[in-house]
Amino acid sequence: MTTFSDLGLSQKVLTAVTDAGYTIPTPIQAGAIPPALQRRDILGIAQTGTGKTASFVLPMLTLLEKGRARARMPRTLILEPTRELAAQVAENFEKYGKNHKLNVALLIGGVSFDEQDRKLERGADVLICTPGRLLDHCERGKLLMTGVEILVIDEADRMLDMGFIPDIERIAKLIPFTRQTLFFSATMPPEIQKLADRFLQNPERVEVSTRSSTATTVTQRLVATHSKDYEKRAILRDLIQKQEELKNAIIFCNRKLDVAELYRSLSRHGFSVGALHGDMDQSSRTKMLAGFKDNAITLLVASDVAARGLDIPDVSHVFNFDVPIHAEDYVHRIGRTGRAGRSGAAFTLVSKRDTKFVDAIEKLIDKKIEWLNGDLSALPAPMESHESSKPERGGRDGKRGGRRNDRDRDYAPRPVHSHKSDTKSDDIPAAVTTVAALEPVIAKAEPVRSERKAETKPQNAGRHSNRPAPQPYPANDDNRDRRNRYRRDQDDGPTPVGFGDDIPAFMLIAGKA
DNA sequence: AAAAAAG
Numbered sequence: 001m002t003t004f005s006d007l008g009l010s011q012k013v014l015t016a017v018t019d020a021g022y023t024i025p026t027p028i029q030a031g032a033i034p035p036a037l038q039r040r041d042i043l044g045i046a047q048t049g050t051g052k053t054a055s056f057v058l059p060m061l062t063l064l065e066k067g068r069a070r071a072r073m074p075r076t077l078i079l080e081p082t083r084e085l086a087a088q089v090a091e092n093f094e095k096y097g098k099n100h101k102l103n104v105a106l107l108i109g110g111v112s113f114d115e116q117d118r119k120l121e122r123g124a125d126v127l128i129c130t131p132g133r134l135l136d137h138c139e140r141g142k143l144l145m146t147g148v149e150i151l152v153i154d155e156a157d158r159m160l161d162m163g164f165i166p167d168i169e170r171i172a173k174l175i176p177f178t179r180q181t182l183f184f185s186a187t188m189p190p191e192i193q194k195l196a197d198r199f200l201q202n203p204e205r206v207e208v209s210t211r212s213s214t215a216t217t218v219t220q221r222l223v224a225t226h227s228k229d230y231e232k233r234a235i236l237r238d239l240i241q242k243q244e245e246l247k248n249a250i251i252f253c254n255r256k257l258d259v260a261e262l263y264r265s266l267s268r269h270g271f272s273v274g275a276l277h278g279d280m281d282q283s284s285r286t287k288m289l290a291g292f293k294d295n296a297i298t299l300l301v302a303s304d305v306a307a308r309g310l311d312i313p314d315v316s317h318v319f320n321f322d323v324p325i326h327a328e329d330y331v332h333r334i335g336r337t338g339r340a341g342r343s344g345a346a347f348t349l350v351s352k353r354d355t356k357f358v359d360a361i362e363k364l365i366d367k368k369i370e371w372l373n374g375d376l377s378a379l380p381a382p383m384e385s386h387e388s389s390k391p392e393r394g395g396r397d398g399k400r401g402g403r404r405n406d407r408d409r410d411y412a413p414r415p416v417h418s419h420k421s422d423t424k425s426d427d428i429p430a431a432v433t434t435v436a437a438l439e440p441v442i443a444k445a446e447p448v449r450s451e452r453k454a455e456t457k458p459q460n461a462g463r464h465s466n467r468p469a470p471q472p473y474p475a476n477d478d479n480r481d482r483r484n485r486y487r488r489d490q491d492d493g494p495t496p497v498g499f500g501d502d503i504p505a506f507m508l509i510a511g512k513a
Numbered sequence: 514a515a516a517a518a519a520g
Contacts, residue, residue: 081518082517130518164518167518256516277516304517305517322515504517
């Protein structure tokens with residue numbers, strides 16, 4: 001059997017790999033590392049979760065042992081489509097490069113130039129970038145690309161989706177023709193093949209069998225719903241609480257605004273929740289992701305920024321709050337669970353308007369997905385918003401006399417505290433008109449909530465009831481439009497309010513994880 | 514019907 005020591009890697013690299021606990025390379029690593037070490041170009045066709053990152057990081061480390069970086073002349077360059085992916089690759093260099101003294105510079109948007117400039121000035125052996133920020137540095141004249149010996153283009157198909165290809169071409173033109181190029185893509189549509197033909201010279205093609213579209217260890221279910229968000233949120237809450245083995249979950253929405261809204265809703269309902277989307281400021285993105293990885297946050301509401309590539313191990317559940325518009329995104333999203341042969345569950349909320357997207361998904365994965373509680377034809381009449389400010393309607397009192405079905409719970413009128421702040425504002429200073437101005441109010445309220453820790457009931461995963469009510473703006477969704485009007489001006493998405501550096505204890509799951 | 518990335 002092939003081991004890492006058979007691949008031609010340097011001793012320093014091997015030691016770090018062994019220390020990290022690995023002995024057997026994955027297929028993409030076994031296939032790509034030896035030719036990469038011989039300075040061959042590589043065309044790697046592999047998805048995330050296949051060990052792709054190490055398949056370029058390890059040979060790069062070995063090759064970089066010869067030579068030294070010069071100021072403003074990086075020796076190698078890695079291009080990634082998202083900031084999080086770039087940061088993740090940088091972590092890999094830290095981990096496997098611990099026996100090397102290499103300068104690694106992470107050039108991504110959303111953070112200040114100063115530190116990046118300093119690193120470049122010092123001379124970077126490895127530059128890990130998102131395209132926009134790299135070009136920005138180049139245009140500022142801080143960077144000379146003529147010393148780049150190795151170029152890595154990662155997730156090329158996603159770069160294409162995101163319209164980065166012109167940027168990539170511009171960058172590639174700045175780099176000497178004699179470079180070695182390592183090119184990775186999960187899929188090989190014709191445009192990507194053409195791109196590869198242009199960028200690569202006589203490449204070694206390494207293809208690892210794509211995870212057969214969706215892993216068989218993942219239980220997939222469709223959940224019928226009407227299209228109203230309050231109904232979808234209620235169904236989602238119920239679904240989450242019914243899960244017995246929920247360790248952590250990513251909840252995908254199609255739009256950033258919906259990510260922000262669902263995040264607020266879930267946190268108001270006392271769930272341990274974070275959010276991730278591209279309009280959030282970078283420090284919040286980083287914090288949220290770190291909190292989720294550390295299990296400080298159980299639920300992560302995310303846009304498709306989190307669908308691909310991010311290495312979040314052990315996600316037990318994926319919930320699609322919205323059906324993805326592009327069928328491939330479904331595969332990527334539910335690929336966040338059931339990794340490495342573990343079991344996982346993926347639930348997708350489906351309303352009538354989503355059926356054509358579901359059809360496309362089923363066609364792509366070549367199988368029918370079962371409904372959890374009957375399909376759309378079995379759907380009862382739309383539920384009314386419990387969050388409505390109107391008094392109770394017939395049959396919908398706390399005991400729920402009227403229509404009953406599996407879904408019909410948790411739509412009882414909210415406990416008083418949800419409505420209380422409706423009555424306008426003991427909590428909201430009259431002058432406050434923007435969400436930004438409200439945030440400190442939330443933050444201030446936070447310690448109060450922490451003190452209530454002793455009262456929390458741990459039996460529900462991620463859920464904590466009897467929460468006190470620091471509602472800085474109405475929980476009542478009839479007020480949503482008003483809020484959104486504020487929000488639209490400056491929607492940074494959710495900030496991890498009140499969790500600064502540590503998450504209040506009551507937000508952690510007590511009891512079974 | 515969207516998201517991502519440069520400000």
